[in-house]
Amino acid sequence: MSKRLESRVMRAAPWAVAEAVSNALSGVASIFVAGWLLAPADIGRAGIAIGLVMLLGLATGLGIQESLIRHRSVHASVTDTAFTGLMVLGVAGVAVCWLIAAPVGWLFDDPTQFLLLGVTGFLLLLNAVMAVPTALLTRKMRANVLTRRMMLSRISQVVVIGVLGWLGAGAWAMVGGVLISNALSALVLWRAMPRVPRLRFDWGEFRSLASFGGSMSIEQLLWQGTTRIFALQVGYFHGAVALGYFQFAQRLVEEVGNLIQGNIVRFGLSFFADLDRNDRDANRAFLTATSLLTVAGGVVFIGLTLVADDLVPLVFGRQWQPAAPLIQIFAATWFFLLSRALAGPLLRAKGHQNVIVPYALVACVITLASGFITAEQALVVVGLGWAARNLVSLPWSFLMVSRYARIPVRAQLRSIVRPLAPMVAMTAAVLLARYLLADAPAGLRLVTAILAGVVTAAVTVPLFNWRMIRGLRETVGRMRVGGTGA
Structure with missing residues (x-):
């Protein structure tokens, strides 16, 4: 790593940690507020529109934001073109929302969808406004601004959901929280820009951005879009209440996951792209970070899977008990995905975005097919169908990283398998605690199981992963010296 990159990472790291913690706290708070003040049907209706x-x-995003992060140069003509193009696409997206609002209301037998979808559509304009500033700040690893923006956004979202939910706004509480929080984010980002983008368009520049961004957009549409379409399938086949349980469980696990993954994956592309631009080897950083993610993900997600049965009714109330099995399925899925979270950023930084698209297409087909296959099944089976796409993700990521990043599969496996040993010990300790306290009050059983898991992990993680921890300490020490001197 160059001293310049080390300095950037060193400056960004404290802010990234602060954002991760604040996101986790605010995310969990928003789930608490929604679970206490909104009904499952309200969350389901809002979920359809959002x-x-x-x-x-x-x-409509066309992957322009990611393309700007990776682009060799981001002079004024490039940023102006990106901003103008995204604003035009955003306006078109808002118009489409109003055009399809009535048919969507008819399809889901929900007349409230007309206004919900139409108003929520203005989120597309806010996203267009934020895209260029976010890309430029991410490219420069300006984590301080991005963290302040994210913290303000998440806190305001919790407040708006709480106030509107308390006033009985129902689904509008979720929609209002998303719109107001994004509006405040846009304001913070624009105030941090040394130069405000102008409405100026160059077709050649836009085509250059879209050549990479278009492939990125297709992948995102296939991957993230599949999530949205599958949720709509759940709402259509199983109703708004079932969708409420599904999205509640999904969001709870995602908020926990973003505590670990959010900043690492966000800055992963910038980090690996900088190494690639300076012809430096990213393999060691990739393997070390993968081991670290596996350890952190195992402690959090395996632990959540083990205690969800007691956690959900105690914390959110018995009305959310049907969501507990879904939380277990999503948590187990996230653990496996987190161990491969950096494969995408690494491949994109090396210019191999196109190889990600076929995988996303296969995962999309599997997921949407499972949505139809499980149309008349129990909600737990629906959750398992949703997780089925991960049968493709693990072998694919190993092979693609081996082929295009030149990291042998054996080395990748070593970075994952060794951190798994503490997870086995932690699982045994939690299951033993639950077994011994099977007849005890649920609160006591939950607290004891969590303590048993935390203590076991604290002892076994350093024991089995001392090389990774030593290497991490050495890296941080070098970065401190480089960051201080920069």
């Missing part, structure tokens, strides 16, 4: 808008956002 899901459709986010799906359109993937199509």
